[in-house]
Amino acid sequence: MREDPALAPILVANAGSSSLKVRVFAATGETLFAGIASEIGGHSQLTAGGRSEALPLPDHADALAALLSAAEAGGFDPAALGAAAHRVVHGGPDLAASAELTPDVLARAEAASALAPLHNPPALAVIAAVARAWPGLRQVAAFDTAFHATIPEVGWRYALPDIPETRGIRRYGFHGLSYASLVARLPSATGLPLPRRLLAAHLGNGASICAIRDGRSVATTMGYSPLGGLTMGTRTGEIDGNAVLEIARRSDINRAAQILNRESGLKALGGASDMRALEAAGTKTAAFAIDHFIHWAIHQAGAMVADMGGCDAVVFTGGIGENSATVRAGILGGLAYLGLTFDPEANARGNRRLDAAGSRVLALIHPADEESWIAEEARQVISGS
Known part of the structure; x- marks a missing residue:
């Protein structure tokens, strides 16, 4: 037994x-x-x-x-x-x-x-x-979608008619297991209460930003699928719907899906989907791809801050978020208007706390550990708690 x-x-x-x-x-x-x-x-x-x-x-x-x-x-x-x-x-x-x-x-x-x-x-x-x-x-x-169930309807509903052709087409959001783990574990990792308005950036081959207010998701950059939002390793990120239709018109729906999901993003702009390879390449195309990634992260972070009504902390997680000092510095520089300051040397070393004295907004790194969080969730389910 x-x-x-x-x-x-x-x-x-x-x-x-x-x-x-x-x-x-x-x-x-x-x-x-x-x-x-x-x-x-x-x-x-x-x-x-x-x-x-x-x-x-x-x-x-x-x-x-x-x-x-x-x-x-x-x-x-x-x-x-x-x-x-x-x-x-x-x-x-x-x-x-x-x-x-x-x-x-x-x-x-x-x-x-x-x-x-x-x-x-x-x-x-x-x-x-x-x-x-x-x-x-x-x-x-x-x-991964579960954490975002708290986003209000005005945030998750697209302006589509309620007809059979559009049923189920809405903003779902992803990386929820990473964000849920972060909310639960960040206080013990930092020794500080969970910031009330937390801008969380899960940056990896798939990338998203989430606005977390009082521990709950109120907005996120990914939408109907993990294709939307930021520039990613092989995914386009945000793109006009008619542009998608035009790609499908010029090829077919399956080829369009291949282009958008597997041949776009950093791979299309810089020749590699891996941020480490791009940072090591030293070419103009690689530099442009990195700049593109940073630009659209800053751009969409602004919307997340607006949805929270401000920002008390920025936290980076995921492979790029935890390991790329270049990306972190670029994004934090673009968010300086929030009153955020940070220590570039600490940023380069990858310390968990990146802010300098007197900053109004914390900048933090928190390692992603989705697997251990999944194990915790599973034990709760099977024990009935």
Whole structure:
């Protein structure tokens, strides 16, 4: 008989379009295993236990099997798992909290796949692979859209007619697991109360900014899908609807989706989707791509500040937010009108607190840890609390 699921280790799977991150957490929160499969379906790489090797991983199910084999080789018995939890980017219009994957919840997540075509299908593939491997194992979905359920209707509703062709087309918002974790953990990390008006920037290959007032999302830059808002690694960010229609007219709807989601953003402007590669390139096109990223982050941050009625702190998270001093300095420089000052040397070192004495607005760095937050959410769901 399996151990009480609320006390047993939990497998957390975070599936991207061509990657799969897996962590196993003990009930104490300790990480028992961590591994990542990258470039799934291409030049696949498996990294676990401090080692990395090239492996043929044609799909996410194979990636999961390889990661679990690595866990066994490292001394963890997957049979000891009490539950599996998954990051599911889009919950659609009805799923506003983490939930056990009943047939109904699974069907709703599948229906939302068209809204997050790079993310939901891989997550669903991993969910199916876990169900095949352990038919009786309880599974939980944590939705990236859930945190933004508090955005008022005037903020999430598009000015569209209420007709069948437009049903479900609204602003959803994403990176909610990162923002929820930040709200819960920032006070203990800084030793300060949660700022009342918090401008949170999750900057990575996917990037967004969220206006968090009194711990609740009141606005965010991503909209109907993770395509909207800021310039991103391979995604356009904000673009006029008629421009999208014109791209589709010149090609077809599938080709348009490929261009907008996989061939645009930093990759289109600077030749690489990775900010580290752009910063190292030293070319005019790379510099322009970085400037574009910073410009549109400042531009949209202004709207988020307006929605909160001011700003008490700016916090950076995500791979770019945590590691790129260039991007942080550019954005903070553009927000100097808020009364924000910061120490460039501290900014370059990546200290958690970036502000200088006398600043009216804090500037902070907080590491993203979506997986441990998903584990916490899953334990609450399966324990019924």
